[in-house]
Each structure stands twice: as structure tokens, then as C-alpha cells.
Amino acid sequence: MLPLRLYIHVMDLQIEDRVAMVAASSKGLGKACALALAREGCRVSICARHSDELERVKDELLDIGPAHATRADVSSPEDLRNWYEETVDALGQVDILVTNTGGPPVKKFMELEDDEWRIGVQSTLLNVVTLSRLVLPGMQSRRWGRIVHLTSLVAKQPIDELTISSTIRSGLSGLTKTMANQFGPDRITVNAILTGHILTDRQYALAERRVHESGLSYDQYFNQAAAEIPLRRLGEPKEIGEVVAFLASERASYITGVSLQVDGGVIKSTW
Numbered sequence: 001m002l003p004l005r006l007y008i009h010v011m012d013l014q015i016e017d018r019v020a021m022v023a024a025s026s027k028g029l030g031k032a033c034a035l036a037l038a039r040e041g042c043r044v045s046i047c048a049r050h051s052d053e054l055e056r057v058k059d060e061l062l063d064i065g066p067a068h069a070t071r072a073d074v075s076s077p078e079d080l081r082n083w084y085e086e087t088v089d090a091l092g093q094v095d096i097l098v099t100n101t102g103g104p105p106v107k108k109f110m111e112l113e114d115d116e117w118r119i120g121v122q123s124t125l126l127n128v129v130t131l132s133r134l135v136l137p138g139m140q141s142r143r144w145g146r147i148v149h150l151t152s153l154v155a156k157q158p159i160d161e162l163t164i165s166s167t168i169r170s171g172l173s174g175l176t177k178t179m180a181n182q183f184g185p186d187r188i189t190v191n192a193i194l195t196g197h198i199l200t201d202r203q204y205a206l207a208e209r210r211v212h213e214s215g216l217s218y219d220q221y222f223n224q225a226a227a228e229i230p231l232r233r234l235g236e237p238k239e240i241g242e243v244v245a246f247l248a249s250e251r252a253s254y255i256t257g258v259s260l261q262v263d264g265g266v267i268k269s270t271w
């Protein structure tokens with residue numbers, strides 16, 4: 001009889017003890033990224049505007065390893081600087097940055113006020129610029145860094161009601177590429193995730209308007225949405241978190257400048 005050998009091969013992402021900041025992370029996609037990075041051994045710092053949920057997630061992270069939380073609004077540069085400084089004090093220099101935010105208003109072009117555009121630019125684009133500026137000098141001096149921008153499928157496939165998001169998210173793909181070009185020589189990779197339809201509170205908020213307009217029930221609405229996705233279902237937050245952990249890892253050392261669709265195939269274009 002042949003000897004029975006059991007091979008168990010676990011892919012080590014080699015980011016144990018790396019310090020990761022994950023923005024807008026008390027719920028949904030940000031939380032899923034924070035948990036995925038913590039499970040890979042990272043020391044994770046999170047932020048959000050409301051402290052109750054934030055503290056709950058910090059406790060979940062502390063069950064896994066070292067973690068920190070700061071109450072911060074990503075549209076405020078002062079809050080972001082404070083979060084960054086508290087993170088460095090609590091966990092050490094930042095190796096990994098995941099940018100994220102709440103979604104801009106769900107409105108068509110003529111429904112938007114000037115102020116909503118200004119806030120949208122501040123919270124969806126400028127927060128990414130501010131946070132990147134804070135972490136990059138340290139990454140450059142240590143010659144290692146990973147930046148992952150969470151964006152949206154609307155970067156490639158604009159949606160009418162998501163006017164601000166559609167405008168800014170395609171710009172973020174441009175920013176991802178220019179940052180990748182400029183910081184590649186420092187061994188820093190910069191990538192974006194174009195998120196598809198993922199079941200989070202934000203997804204329910206988007207559904208609310210469409211349910212209201214169409215007269216469908218939530219179940220009917222989600223079944224209809226799933227039927228348009230090649231994988232025939234909406235995604236789970238951890239399906240974003242795990243891809244982000246991979247892109248943030250040593251194993252993804254030759255991937256940079258990519259806007260990666262994690263969307264169950266819903267984006268129709270080939271480019």
C-alpha cells in the first residue's frame with residue numbers, strides 16, 4: 001500500500017506585523033478589509049465618524065491582534081492628520097494604506113447642488129490625496145509600501161444616479177496609475193479596486209431609491225440586480241477584503257497601477 005501523505009499548503013501573504021490604516025472602516029467594505037488584514041497578522045488602524053460602531057469593530061480587531069481606532073471624518077484634513085499621528089504613536093510607521101469613504105449622494109446631474117459637488121470632491125477625492133501624502137514619505141524612506149484605493153464599478157461603467165461617484169471614481173483610476181508610476185521606484189505599489197454590487201448598508205441605501213421608484217419589493221429588486229451579474233449574485237464584503245489583503249501583501253509585489261474589477265463580472269467592457 002502507498003503511504004498516505006497529506007500536504008497542506010497555506011499561502012502566507014508575508015505581511016505579519018505590517019501597520020495598516022483602513023479608512024471609513026466601522027462597517028461594510030472598510031471593515032471587511034480591516035478584518036482581512038488583521039487575520040494576516042497586520043496591526044490595523046481604523047476610522048469612522050461615529051464612535052459606537054467604531055469601538056465595536058476595534059474590539060473585534062483586538063481579538064485578533066494589535067489595533068487602534070480614531071474617530072475621524074475623512075472629508076476633514078485635520079481629522080486625517082490626527083488619525084495618522086495617533087496610528088503611528090499606537091502601532092508604528094504605516095506600511096499599508098487602504099483609502100475608502102462613504103458614498104457620495106445618490107442623485108442625477110440636475111438634482112445636485114454646488115455644495116454637494118464640493119463635499120463630494122473633498123470626501124471622495126481629496127481624502128485620498130491627503131492620506132496618501134501623509135503615509136508616502138515614510139514608505140519612501142523604508143522603501144516598501146502598499147496603497148489600495150477602494151473605488152467603484154462606476155469608474156468604468158457610470159450609473160446615472162451616481163453622478164459624483166461616476167465622475168470622481170474614473171479620476172481615481174487615473175490617480176492610481178500616476179501614483180504607481182511615480183512611487184514604483186520606491187518599491188511602493190498603488191492599485192485600485194473597482195467594487196461591484198456588494199451587500200452592505202450602502203447597497204440597501206441605493207436599493208431604497210430604486211425600490212421606491214420602481215414599486216418592486218427589496219427581494220424583487222435584488223433578484224433583478226443579481227440576474228444582471230454573470231455570477232448571478234451580489235458580493236459579500238469579505239470578497240473585497242480578501243482581495244485587498246492580497247494586493248497589500250508581499251505576494252502581490254509585481255502588481256501596480258491596476259484598477260482591478262471585483263464585481264462578479266458585472267462590468268461589460270473588455271478594457
Ligand SMILES: NC(=O)c1ccc[n+]([C@@H]2O[C@H](COP(=O)([O-])OP(=O)(O)OC[C@H]3O[C@@H](n4cnc5c(N)ncnc54)[C@H](OP(=O)(O)O)[C@@H]3O)[C@@H](O)[C@H]2O)c1
Nearest residue numbers: 024026027028029048049050073074102103152198200202
Ligand atoms: N457596497 C457596494 O456595493 C459598493 C459598490 C461600489 C462602491 N462602493 C463604495 O464603497 C464605499 C464604502 O461602501 P460600503 O458599502 O462599505 O458602505 P457602508 O456599509 O455604508 O459603510 C461605510 C463606512 O464608511 C464610514 N464613513 C462614511 N462616511 C465617512 C466619512 N465621511 N468619514 C469617515 N468614515 C465615513 C461609515 O461609518 P460612519 O457613518 O460612522 O462614518 C462606515 O463605517 C463607498 O464609497 C461606496 O460608494 C460600494
